[in-house]
Amino acid sequence: MKSSADKGSEGAREIETKALGGRNFHIRILLPVDLQLKNARIECSWRLRRILHGYRHILKQRLHSCPDLVSFMVELKTVLEIALKNTQDLHISRPPEYYSCLVRDLEILGWNRVAYVDTGLSTVKLKAEDSCGRQHLITLKLNAKYPTEPPDCLVDFPVPFAVSWMPQNSLIDIYNQFLAALESLKEFWDALDEIDGRTWVLEPENPTRSATSRRIAIGNNVSVNIEVDPRHPNMLPECYFLGADHEVNPLRTKLNSNMHLWDPEVSLLQNLRELLGIDFPSRGVLEKSDFAKDCGICYAYRLEGSAPDHVCDDPRCGQPFHQACLYEWLQGLSTSRQSFNVIFGECPYCNKPLTLKSSMKKL
Numbered sequence: 001m002k003s004s005a006d007k008g009s010e011g012a013r014e015i016e017t018k019a020l021g022g023r024n025f026h027i028r029i030l031l032p033v034d035l036q037l038k039n040a041r042i043e044c045s046w047r048l049r050r051i052l053h054g055y056r057h058i059l060k061q062r063l064h065s066c067p068d069l070v071s072f073m074v075e076l077k078t079v080l081e082i083a084l085k086n087t088q089d090l091h092i093s094r095p096p097e098y099y100s101c102l103v104r105d106l107e108i109l110g111w112n113r114v115a116y117v118d119t120g121l122s123t124v125k126l127k128a129e130d131s132c133g134r135q136h137l138i139t140l141k142l143n144a145k146y147p148t149e150p151p152d153c154l155v156d157f158p159v160p161f162a163v164s165w166m167p168q169n170s171l172i173d174i175y176n177q178f179l180a181a182l183e184s185l186k187e188f189w190d191a192l193d194e195i196d197g198r199t200w201v202l203e204p205e206n207p208t209r210s211a212t213s214r215r216i217a218i219g220n221n222v223s224v225n226i227e228v229d230p231r232h233p234n235m236l237p238e239c240y241f242l243g244a245d246h247e248v249n250p251l252r253t254k255l256n257s258n259m260h261l262w263d264p265e266v267s268l269l270q271n272l273r274e275l276l277g278i279d280f281p282s283r284g285v286l287e288k289s290d291f292a293k294d295c296g297i298c299y300a301y302r303l304e305g306s307a308p309d310h311v312c313d314d315p316r317c318g319q320p321f322h323q324a325c326l327y328e329w330l331q332g333l334s335t336s337r338q339s340f341n342v343i344f345g346e347c348p349y350c351n352k353p354l355t356l357k358s359s360m361k362k363l
Helices: 046-051 053-065 069-089 096-109 171-184 186-198 245-261 268-276 323-331
Strands: 002-005 012-018 024-030 041-043 114-117 123-129 135-141 152-155 201-203 213-219 222-227 238-242 337-339 342-346 353-357
Touching: 024 069, 046 053, 046 069, 053 069, 069 135, 069 152, 096 114, 096 123, 096 171, 123 171, 135 171, 152 171, 171 186, 186 213, 186 268, 222 245, 222 268, 238 245, 245 268, 323 342, 323 353
Parallel strands: none
Antiparallel strands: 002 012, 012 024, 024 041, 114 123, 123 135, 135 152, 201 213, 213 222, 222 238, 337 342, 342 353
């Protein structure tokens, strides 16, 4: 897997990846001005686009959850190999034993657990409910050698899902492993469901079950982004405060001073409340518009799915901006100066000096 910068665009990366059967594919990843991977766009040939057509939602999830471009490319290579394998399998005639075995396995599993079966009997979606009543799906891509070879499994998990398989196994064995994996993630989803239900989450707007981060509103133009470890959800998460310095510096000080008070026996949300000494805005009391202010440059709240994430430090101003909007604005001013990925300029509203650091990913 090789990567190189495209001279024509600072945010573009030309990728060459070798997938199943040694085939090479060229992919162009277009990063936005702020170089946020979650807002990147993927360009490829029409052949590759057709191969990946049924996997677009998975690629979108991975763009949001991967910490850097290298990690995403590893995920992309895995998805591409699965897609290629299933595409090739469409042209392989399946023996009668394949269909009789699959139908038998589905009957043993129970049709009430089947959410979808395609007309070629090569893709099956199974549904399950965890102990808290949350609904989940697992997509199985079966090749012509089933059950000698296991199906490829696609799930909306924050961690990899590896299936243990032997030729004598059937779909019910995968289903039971799926149920066990759901229960192992119960505490993680409990913690994030409490945050989603009792606070105003600014990002992601519609979190998937694989999403591990939440940007939680604290006040007017002040928020905290938390990154929760799905394997240890009751431990102190990585926290990053967004807002004017005079608002977020006291919060950082409280967090650093009170880290020793973190109690793994208490919920993640309650721990955050006690460490920061605050009550997060409640959905029952405040509307999202009370603290979700529009960007002062594009006059919109959402820009390619992202909320404003930079605020003027002057307490008399406090105008929020999308980082991408502010970066582009400052680059267009002759009075701004730039050093590596840091640009120095003035607030478009109050002219107070400000510094903007681009969130460049490691490549």
